Amino acid sequence: MSAFVLALTALGLSLVFGVMRIVNVAHGEFYMLGAVLAWACADAVGTPVAGFLVAMLVAPLAVGALALAADRWILRRIDYHPESTIVATIGLLYVVQQAVLMLYGPDARPVTPPLYFKIEFPWFGYSGYKLVVAAVSALLLGATWLLITRTRLGLYMRAAQQDLEMAQAFGVPARRVYALVFALGAMLAAVAGVLIVPIEQAHYLMGLDPLLLSFIVVIIGGLGSLRGTLVAAFAVGLSDGIVSVFFSPTLAKIVATLLVAAVLVVRPGGLFGEERA
Amino acid sequence: MSTGRKILLLHLGVLATLLIIQFALPPYHHTNVARIMVLAGYAIGYNVLLGYTGLMSLGHAMFFAAGMYGAGLPVYYLGVGAPAAFGIGIASGSALALVFGLMALRTSGPSFLIVSMMFGQAFFLATLYFNEITLGDQGFILSEKLAPLRFGGTALGFHEPAVKYNLALAIFAACLAASLALRLSAIGRVLIGIRENEERTRLLGYDSFKYKLVSLGISGALSAAAGAGYALLFSYVGSTFATILFSIYPLLWALLGGIGTVLGPLVGTALMFYLVDTVSGVTSSYLLFVGAALIALILWFPQGILGTARSRWLPWLP
Numbered sequence: 001m002s003a004f005v006l007a008l009t010a011l012g013l014s015l016v017f018g019v020m021r022i023v024n025v026a027h028g029e030f031y032m033l034g035a036v037l038a039w040a041c042a043d044a045v046g047t048p049v050a051g052f053l054v055a056m057l058v059a060p061l062a063v064g065a066l067a068l069a070a071d072r073w074i075l076r077r078i079d080y081h082p083e084s085t086i087v088a089t090i091g092l093l094y095v096v097q098q099a100v101l102m103l104y105g106p107d108a109r110p111v112t113p114p115l116y117f118k119i120e121f122p123w124f125g126y127s128g129y130k131l132v133v134a135a136v137s138a139l140l141l142g143a144t145w146l147l148i149t150r151t152r153l154g155l156y157m158r159a160a161q162q163d164l165e166m167a168q169a170f171g172v173p174a175r176r177v178y179a180l181v182f183a184l185g186a187m188l189a190a191v192a193g194v195l196i197v198p199i200e201q202a203h204y205l206m207g208l209d210p211l212l213l214s215f216i217v218v219i220i221g222g223l224g225s226l227r228g229t230l231v232a233a234f235a236v237g238l239s240d241g242i243v244s245v246f247f248s249p250t251l252a253k254i255v256a257t258l259l260v261a262a263v264l265v266v267r268p269g270g271l272f273g274e275e276r277a
Numbered sequence: 278m279s280t281g282r283k284i285l286l287l288h289l290g291v292l293a294t295l296l297i298i299q300f301a302l303p304p305y306h307h308t309n310v311a312r313i314m315v316l317a318g319y320a321i322g323y324n325v326l327l328g329y330t331g332l333m334s335l336g337h338a339m340f341f342a343a344g345m346y347g348a349g350l351p352v353y354y355l356g357v358g359a360p361a362a363f364g365i366g367i368a369s370g371s372a373l374a375l376v377f378g379l380m381a382l383r384t385s386g387p388s389f390l391i392v393s394m395m396f397g398q399a400f401f402l403a404t405l406y407f408n409e410i411t412l413g414d415q416g417f418i419l420s421e422k423l424a425p426l427r428f429g430g431t432a433l434g435f436h437e438p439a440v441k442y443n444l445a446l447a448i449f450a451a452c453l454a455a456s457l458a459l460r461l462s463a464i465g466r467v468l469i470g471i472r473e474n475e476e477r478t479r480l481l482g483y484d485s486f487k488y489k490l491v492s493l494g495i496s497g498a499l500s501a502a503a504g505a506g507y508a509l510l511f512s513y514v515g516s517t518f519a520t521i522l523f524s525i526y527p528l529l530w531a532l533l534g535g536i537g538t539v540l541g542p543l544v545g546t547a548l549m550f551y552l553v554d555t556v557s558g559v560t561s562s563y564l565l566f567v568g569a570a571l572i573a574l575i576l577w578f579p580q581g582i583l584g585t586a587r588s589r590w591l592p593w594l595p
Contacts, residue, residue, distance in 0.1 A: 023387045077576055082387050083333050087532065087575045090335075090525055094568025102562050208521075212398060215391055250406045254399050261395040264388055265380045 002130065002199065004137035005192045007233030009210045010217035011144060012188035014229040017218060019161045019181045022075070022085040026092040027214060028207030030067065030186040033096065034059045034193025035202040036104055042111045052114035055194045056136075060187035066096075067186035071179045080178070093207070100204040113198035133195045140191060141230065144184075157181060216260045280593045287594075288457060291540060292450050299442050307438055309554070311445040313547050315506045316526075318452035320534070320542030322499030323527035325456060328537030329465060330492040331472030335390055336397025338523035339377075340497040342404065342516070344370040344504030346411065349514035352422050359426060359435070363505050370501020371494055378493040382486060385475075397524050404516035416515020419508065441510050448506040449543070452499050457539050459495060460595050468492050472537075500527075522564075529567065532574050535581030539595045544582050 013027045037059040042051035070092055078084040113129040148154040156177045159167035168174050192210070200206070217236050221228030236256075278286075295314065302310060319341055326332050347369030351357035357365070381392045404411045411417075425434040433440045459465045470478040471485050479485050508514045517523070526549075527542075534545025549570070557563035574581070580588060587594040 017387075021387075023390065074572060074576065083390075084575050084579065086333065086335075086387070086390060087528065088572050090528075091568040091571030091573075091575070094564045095572070096568075098562040098565035098568065102560075102565070212395070215395070219391065250402055254402045254406060257395045257399040257402070261392045261399070262380070264392050264395075265383050 002133055002137075002196070003234045003236075004134045004141075005196045006210070006213055006217060006236065007141060007230055008137050008192040008195070009189050010214040010221075010229050010233050011141065012185035012192075013211075013214040014218045014221065014225070015144075015157075015188070016182055016185040018225070019157050020080060020178055022080055022082060023089070024182075024185065025086055025089040025211070026070075026096060027089075027185070027189055028209075028211030029093050029096040030063050030189035030207075031193040031196075031210050032100065032202075032204065032207035033063050033066070034190030035197040035200075035206060036100055036193075036204070037062060037190070038194040038197045039109050039111050039202040040104075048112040049114040051111075052194075052198075056191065059194045060190045063190035064183040064187040067183040068179055071182045075182065076175065076178075097204055097207065104204060106204065108201040108203040110201045111197045129198055133199070136195060137192075140188065144188070153177070153180065212257065216256060219260050219264050283593060284457070284461075284595055288453060288539070291543070292446070292453070295446055295449070296443075299439070299446075304438065307442060309550065310547075311438075311442045311510065312507075313543075313550050314445040314449035315503050315510065316530070316550070317543040317546040318449050318506065319500050319503035320527045320530040320546045321452045321456045321539075322496045322501075322503060324531045324536065324538075324542045325459065325499060326492055326496040327528070327531060328541075329460065329468045329472065330489055332489065332493070333390055333528070334393040335521065335524050335528075336377075336393035336395070336400070337496075337500055337527055338519050338521065339397045339400035340370045340374055340500035341504035341507075341523060342400065342519035343373045343497075344501030344506075345508040345514050345518055346404070347501065348505035349417070349419055349508040350410070352419050352509070353417055353514070356422060356424070358424055359509050363502075363509060366505025366508070367498055367501045370504065371498040374497020374501075375490065375494050377497075378490045382489050382493065394521065394524070397519070397521065401516060401519040401521070404519050411514075411516065414516045416513055416517070418512055419514065420512040423509065423512070435510060435512065445506065445510055448502060452502065453539065453543070455495065455499060457595060460539055464488065464491065469537075525567075525571075529571055529574075531581075532579075533570070533581055535583030535585070535587070538581070538583040538587060541581055541583040548582075 009027070009031050012030070013024060016022065016024050016027070038052070038055040041055035041058055042048065045051040045054050074088050074092070075085060078088060115128055115132065146154075148157060156167070156172045159170070159172050160174055160177050164174060189210075213236065217232045218229060220236065221230070221232030295310070298310070299307060319337075322340070323334070323337050326334055326337075344366040346366075348362040348366030351365055352359070352362045377393075377396055381389055381396065384392055405413050408415075420436060423435055425432040426440070427433075435441065435444075459468075467478065467483050467488050470481070470483070471488060475485050504518070507518075530545035530549055531542050532545065533549055534541030534543065552570075553563055553567065556566045578585070583594060
């Protein structure tokens with residue numbers, strides 16, 4: 001997984017955890033939905049460029065709407081209780097995954113990249129589409145950053161993160177903020193799915209790996225810390241490649257998973273996060 | 278009738294019923310009930326941690342699978358007999374649970390959940406990575422390597438339905454007895470204190486870390502016993518039993534039957550087993566149903582069947 005795409009996915013998870021203090025186990029399925037919708041758009045539209053552009057619009061909107069519905073009909077009803085939320089999002093994971101299996105089938109399907117050029121360096125070639133992925137991701141990461149630091153919604157989000165009751169006392173519409181944050185997190189994952197699908201194929205089980213990787217990123221970066229998440233995403237995105245050069249991918253995954261679990265044990269707030277009781 | 282008497286009669290009655298119905302069950306349900314009893318042992322082990330101590334784990338499949346591999350590998354490679362293999366299985370699962378607990382219990386809440394999920398996933402990946410030994414997700418079959426149990430002159434082969442059923446019942450009975458004894462013991466009351474309010478329990482002078490570790494050890498041992506039993510009785514060991522899905526199943530079973538009730542895991546496992554069995558006859562996407570059941574339970578029925586029964590009609594139900 002490209003470091004940029006990983007950063008987008010993990011940022012969505014981190015945002016939801018940071019503001020709402022809940023773990024969304026279904027996050028990987030939002031990413032998978034984005035990828036599958038990208039395939040559907042490419043299939044329906046025909047030309048790769050148009051299909052890509054339509055998917056960039058349709059996928060996040062559709063997945064965002066699904067997330068809003070899940071927030072409204074499930075999460076709000078259980079009052080965002082941490083353990084119940086996890087059970088509910090596990091349920092959501094299977095519902096989404098199996099619905100896709102029924103409608104889309106068990107095959108992995110490729111999508112043609114919207115543009116095809118290679119940048120030729122004397123020593124290696126670099127696919128142009130990966131540059132597009134990097135550019136779009138960087139743009140979205142920057143936009144999210146601005147949203148959080150510069151807008152009223154961002155202020156509300158930070159207020160809800162720091163002290164929910166106090167924020168509500170000052171008139172922050174907590175429910176609407178929660179719903180929007182949950183939808184925004186899902187939309188980031190969906191866009192990541194759209195971006196990755198010309199590189200990796202769309203498959204109904206593709207959500208688990210990004211979920212675990214996002215956990216890894218969010219934990220290393222510090223739970224709920226935006227800057228930490230970005231730094232960690234690039235560190236993990238790069239190291240995933242480096243580590244798998246030396247070991248088999250399976251062993252790399254085992255080692256990475258155990259190391260991160262160890263990080264969480266030693267520093268519950270994350271490697272670069274603030275210490276929390 | 279005193280409460281203690283009622284509790285004892287109820288549980289003995291359940292075991293007696295299970296003992297008797299084997300003579301009435303048609304062959305298909307005979308095997309199903311044997312499977313349900315072993316899996317209910319697993320759900321009971323899960324419930325010790327979640328229901329009594331309030332710790333939710335998403336990696337319990339590693340204990341079940343540790344029991345499974347701990348029992349299966351010695352049989353397959355060394356020709357070890359069933360009783361010793363069963364013991365090795367339980368020892369493996371308990372040891373894993375204690376080592377895991379020493380690390381993971383330093384975290385709490387969502388962090389514990391994520392850590393347990395990651396350890397579980399690492400264990401699953403390890404069963405794939407060492408596929409020369411474990412044969413990965415293809416797994417291996419024990420029936421040809423497993424010597425029958427011998428009592429004097431009589432040999433009891435594991436392929437015989439009656440042997441399967443009664444050994445499954447024995448495993449279930451042991452798990453149920455352990456769970457009930459723990460629930461009624463002083464340790465059990467401290468664990469429930471931790472579930473309700475850990476801060477306050479610590480303030481009363483109980484070392485909550487130590488109690489949580491004991492609870493995790495018992496939970497791991499019971500889960501491993503079920504795993505070892507499953508491997509020996511149903512003759513198959515494979516990494517599918519270490520996937521995240523197998524960590525989620527006991528959660529679903531306990532939730533349906535009633536988290537924190539002694540008999541809830543049996544009720545939940547039996548109902549869910551037959552529901553999944555029926556649904557998977559209609560569609561191959563039966564996991565959709567599993568997911569919907571999780572959401573529906575947590576939204577409208579969080580206490581489960583026996584939890585609701587306890588709060589409405591039977592306040593004495595353990």
